[in-house]
Every structure is written in structure tokens, then in C-alpha cells.
Amino acid sequence: MSSPQNETYGPTGVTGAAGATDPSGVTGTYEDVEPDAGHGHPDTYRPAYEARVSATELPTEPRLPRQQEEPGESEQGAEGAEGAPGSGGRAAARRAARHKRGTERPDPLRRLLPQALVVAFLAGGTSAFLANDKAIELSVDGKSRTLHTFADDVTELLADEGVEVGAHDVVAPAPGTALASGDEVAVHHGRPVHLTLDGQRRQVWTTAHTVDGALRQLGVRAEGAYLSASRSQRIGRQGLALDVRTERTVTIMADGRARTIRTNAASVREAVEEAGITLHGQDTTSVPPGSFPRDGQTITVMRVTRSKEVREEVIPFAVERILDPTLFKGTEVVERAGRPGARRVTYAVRTVNGVRQRPRWIKAEVVREPRVQRVKVGTKPRPRSVGDTDVDQLNWAGLARCESGGRKDAVDPSGVYGGLYQFDARTWHALGGSGRPQDASAAEQTYRAKKLYVLRGASPWPHCGARLRG
Template sequence: MSRAQHEMYGETYGERYGEPYAEPYGPSPTPPPELHDPHDPHDRYEDTYRPAYEAAAEPVVSPPEDRAPSRHGKPSKPSNPGSRARPRRATRRRRAVERPVPLRRLVPQALVVAFLAGGTTAFVAKDKAIELSVDGKPRTLHTFADDVSELLADEGVAVGAHDVVAPAPGTDLASGDEVAVRYGRPVHLTLDGQRRQVWTTAHTVDGALEQLGVRAEGAYVSTSRSRRIGLEGLALDVRTERTVTIMADGRPRTIRTNAATVRESVEQAGITLKGQDTTSVPQDGFPRDGQTITVLRITGEREVREESIPFDVLRTDDPSLFQGTEVVERAGLSGVRRDTYSVRVVNGVRQKPRRTRSEVVREARTQVVKVGTKPVPTSVRGADHLNWAGLAACESGGRPGAVDPSGTYGGLYQFDSRTWQNLGGVGRPQDASADEQTMRAKKLYVRSGVSPWPHCGGRLHG
């Protein structure tokens, strides 16, 4: 027991019995008053008190002269018969030795012993023997921790979100329990073409595949399955075995493969792609389990075609022309475009041509047209009363844009270009409005009569 514990018990139990607690390791206390006679010069007090644990180990033995009996059963006489004080001193000494230790001194000592015994029992009760395994390395230790979390904290074992602790943190501990900590390892896994990051507590690639539930039988694994996985993790490419059917030249071929691409699976089936041959799915795609891949045998040729590019028309107002009159100031010109087409025959079937190239050989030229805005006079003296509708019906069938087969005469009244321009017309007669054509026909009648229309002129008066 430490000195502080002795002082605590001394303060508690010494004051309870009315006197200070006696330090067992210090000087002996003052002897009881009744054992000391201050008036007796021959009585010199000798302290015989010892602590309880010393008294038990070192019994007090009386002096020989005080305990030697005579043959009559009485104490023998002292060796110095002339001394009267010696027997009385010896008696007092025997009384001092034989007097029991007071109860108030034994009680604190007994309590100290009981406290030490109880503390030792509690100390032994809280101590636990635990087997701790950290990432596969076991060791046995003793601990006062109450649960798994406290044990790991005491041992300086840090765990993260991807680590596994069994039993779970917070679980109560008992002596003989086993606690296992397995650290998580990152694995950059590409499984059948799909990339993702997973975590595993396995120490080897084979163990990681089993833990992740990956069917490894017949699979391609990018590294040795016995390779150990460090805490830094690793990159792993796994392709499981799949069933794929290849349709080529009218015949199916079913194979088991762990190929990375469609092209590889086609080659494993013993099929060769030539020229423009391809497959029904992208050749660099990943073949899925149960997938059917069709080989397309392709032949093709190139076709070149020239196509016309239509020209645009620009119309501008002209106040010198009568309303309804349009004059082409600049004729438009169509452009030319040369297109190249790829024509394919897939498995014997001609496909729709696909344009692969286009170039402009000649640019189109815009046509410019003047549009009249001047009001058209409808009356010509001396000609308004005639049957102009009958003449038009006879000459052109009543069509303002009519042109004879030779291209010389045009319009309602079949003007030639020279006559039309002499009458003040602009452009071609068939491009003018019906009102303008009738007005200029009236002027021609006033000038020349019906002679310009030798076959139909009689209709004017009919």
C-alpha cells in the first residue's frame, strides 16, 4: 500500500477513535500512562509495541529470570537478593508485554488489508485475455477494455469505412474472445467491359474474385490469381466465359469465348473478314453472353452524278413599266453540282446509294426581273368599241402568255418583238399584263387597221 493510502486511512480511522493515526513505518507511539510510574527511579520504560503484522512475525519472549519456575511451581528468586526493585520492574515488564494491542489500533490496519485484497480481486476481474488479429496477423494480449471499440483505441488500431471488424465495434468483451480486423483494399475492376472501383478485404486476387462473386471458371484474368493484394490495391481486368453465336455465309457457329471484342470472337469462330466486310454490331464492342453476331459480306462500287442547282430570282420595281409588266433584265443561269455515291451490295442485296462526296462545278446565276408600277391606260380613242376579246380568242385562245411554235409571236394578240417595241412595249409581249397588251393592240389598230391580223381581224367587228 502506498504512503498516500496509509495517510487516507489514518485520517479516516485515526480521527474516528479520537487520536491521530500512527504511521506504521514511523516511530512507536507513546506508551499507555498506566504502564509508567514517574516516581519510581528504578522503573525505566521500554517500548514493546509493534504493528500487528510485525507482532505476528516476531513474538515477544520474556527474560529468563522472569519466567524460570522453581520446583514448587513458583518463580525462583532473583539472582541479586539484595535488590527490591527488580522483581517489581520485571512484573511491570511482563504486564506491558502481555497487554493486548488496543482495538482502535487494529481496526485501521485490518481495513487496509481488506482494501488491498478487494482491489487485487477487482484488478484481476477486469483483466481479459484477448486474441487480436489485425489483417491476418494474430497476437494474444491482456486488456482492461470493456468493448471492441475501446480495445482498438487502446491498441492504436484505426479502421475506415471499407474495413471489417468482427465482432462489430461496441461489442462487449470477455476473456477468451477473438477480435479480427481486416483492412479494405481498392480494386479498379474491369468486368466484362464495365469499369468500376470496388473494395475487398481479401489478400489475394483469387480471394477477391470469390468475395466479389465473380465467376472465375474459364475466365480471363489479367494477373496471377495467387498474387497478393497490398493495401494500395491494384487494377484487375476480368472477362468471364460467354456463349456467342456467329452467323456467317448462311451458317451459324456457336462458341464459348472470353474475347474482349466482337472482332476477336469472330476470329475465334474461324471466320475471316475481307474487304468491306463488317458485322451487325461494332467490331470493337464487347460480346455479351447469348448474343448473335451477323457477318455482313459487302461488295460495292462508286457512282458519280451531276445535278442542277436552281437559280434565284431578284425582282425590282420599275416606274417606267405599266403595272403587271415584268421584264427580265438579266436571265438566270442554273448551277451544276457533282455528287459521288457509294452503292453497296450486302449479302447479295443492293442497298440505297449513300452520298459520300459533293462538289459544285458551276455556281448558279441570279435572274433579275423589273416589275412595272405605272398605271395602265385602258382607253384608246377609235378602238374601244371593238370586240377585242373575240380577237384574242382567235389569235391565242385568250392566253396572255401564249407563244406560237416558232417562238416569233407571243401574247393575246400574237405580237412579234419588233412591233411590240415600236408600240412602246418593253421586253416580250407575252410577259406584259393582259390590259397592257390590249391597250397596245388598240394603238396598232388605230395605226394599221385589221391588217396585222389577216386571219382573225374580222372578229373585231363580229
């Protein structure tokens, strides 16, 4: 029997004296076998992959003694031996206990198989773990860092790292691209720029970090241009407002002379001032002074003077017509002559570069009101002829006395009217008379007077016509 000092029981089985183990890390087991005839030492190691030994092949009594007995085992065995009838004493009790432990020893292969599976699983999992781990260099807005990740593509990597990407951001390589260890991923966030370029306002997006980089990225020619911010100013994620005025060529015509300048002025007025031209008073330009000057534009300075002009204008009088049944139809007698009125009108006069413009009405003031002219209009029917008895029965003698005192050669003090009925020369000739009325006979004068009455009634004699009926 082997010495107890050369073998011990391990946690999972029996280990050899030298602590021999399986190369895979699984501890081997010892069995009670016959010594090797060639070496004189027992073959105490049986690998786990060897075929399982049946229970019938195991010795009925273990040859390996215990390293140490359980406390109280000897006493309990002795008591049992002494108490059992027909017992063989203490030796028999110890043999029975060893036989029981031998029969309850687990199958070595069944005990080592789970451990081998665990080791194999751990070895395979470690290989898969190492295969999926990737070393990636991630750069966000120029800040780089190297990290290890299990992400399969760029989209998953950015999501794992909490990097949000918007519509105006640039990612290289593109989202969704598969990743391999050693790859580089760059993210450039877009920044809004409220750009006013030569007077035109718009919002653009850039991934540049400075004003100079944004101008290059947007293709803005900044040589000689005015910038509202320095080129080195950084652009944050919130963006900035930027006013850019490029250099332009502008021609200004003033006082008969042309001046061509290079300017980045913000308005026409500033460009005119840069050309050394001063606007006085009402002076202006051919385009609005506050408008933006364009490249190649020609601007004309207009020297303007303004003054006021007052004019007297006539207000025509109105005519009032009154129906008069005492006058024959077609006869009109002016009862009161009209008189025109007068008003004072003020105009603004504008002169541009010495050329007078059309006056502009400002106000009007009435100086004298016009007087209405009243005219009587006859409604009485006319007699059919001069021989009408109605005409012959009129009091012509009474009319003659009233007009001329009954003298056929009478002439009024003005020398215009003459004869019995005081004809003027134009009316006398219109009635068919010749010469002067005062030179004609009384009968002819009365005949012409009756014809006049037929045409105009008593209106030619406004003061004495009523005598005809008296």
C-alpha cells in the same frame, strides 16, 4: 528476571526469542506478565486482536532489561545521579530511565492496527487485480496472439491495442460485446477492389487476402474467365485493380453463315477475330466493334464498299421582268431568251452486303452559269374596241409595207408566216380567221390585225410595230 539472551527488540516491537509472529504476518508483542502457574513459563505473546490493556494495569517499572544500553547512557546517568541532590546513586538513575521508557512505550494494538489494514488492503487489491485480468486471443487479418487485458468489451480492447476499425472492416464478436477470459476476437480489415466485371466498372470491398478469396466472397464465376491478376496474388490494405471477363456465348453472322463461339473477349472485334472472320477495308459490325460482347448476343458482320458518283444537273435560269409603257397591259414580250446552266455534283455511294444505300452529297461544281431571261411587260391601257378611232387612225398601210411589202399573199421563207401582217396559223385562228391568212382578203387581214393590236398592242410586230405611229 528473564535472561537478556532470550529476548530482543525488533523493528516494530519486541519479538520473542524464537521470532514468533502472528499468523497474518504481523509481529506479536511481549508484555511483562506473571508466569503461568500451570507451566512455570511466562505468557509472553499477546495477539493484536486482544483488548487493549489500560495504562494503570501496566507495571510501573519494566521488568525486561534493555538488550544493550545506549552509548554514554551509563556515564550520563552516573553524572546525573551524582549531580542530583538526595539521589540514590547509579541504581536510582537506571531505575528512573527504565521507568521513563516504560511509560513512553506505544500501545501495542494501536501500533499493529495500521499494519493489519495495509495487509488486508493489499490482499483485497490483489484479488480484484486477478479477477479483472483476462486472457484474450486477438486475431488481426489472420495473425493471432494471446494477450492479457483489463478491457471490459471488444471496443475497449481494440482501442487499447491500437487496432483501428473502419466502416468496411469486420469484427467478431461485434464491437461493444463484453469480454471474458478465454474469448477470441477476430478483426478482418476491408480492402478496396476496383473491379471491372464484363465491361462494368465499380469499386467493391472485401476482407479476403487473395484474388481467389475475393472472387469467392463477391460471388464471381471465374471458371474459364480472364483475370488480369493471378488467383494467388495477395491483396494489400491499399487494394488492387482487377479486370474479370467471364466466358460468354456469342453468335456471329458473316457472309451468309452463322458461327457460335464461347469467348471471354474484351471487344466485339476480338470476338469476330476468334471466330475466324477477317474485316477488310470498310467492313464493320452491327454493333460498335469496340463495345463489349454480351452473353447470347448476335453480331452481324457488314461487308462495306464505298464509291463516288458524279452527276450533271441543270441549273434553271431566272426571269427578269421589265415594265414597258409602249405595250398594252397584259402583253409580255421576251426581249432576251434565258438559258439554263449546268453543275457537276459528286455523291458518295455506300453498299452494305451488296445493297446500295442512299447516296450522300459530297460537293458540287458549276460548269456553266445560267443566263437570265428578260421579258417586257406592257403597262399601256388597252382601247375599248376595234372600232376605236385611235386604232383606225394607225398607219396600217405602213405596217403592211414593212412586214410583207404590201402584198396580201406574201409568205416568209420558212412558210410559217403569211399575209399582209405576217400572221402565223395559230394566231390567225385564235383571232377567228379560217384557212390561211395569205388566202384571206386584205380587208379581213387588216380587221384581224386590229383585233390583235387591241389584245397585244404592237408586240406581235417587234421590228415594224413602230410604223403604226409613223
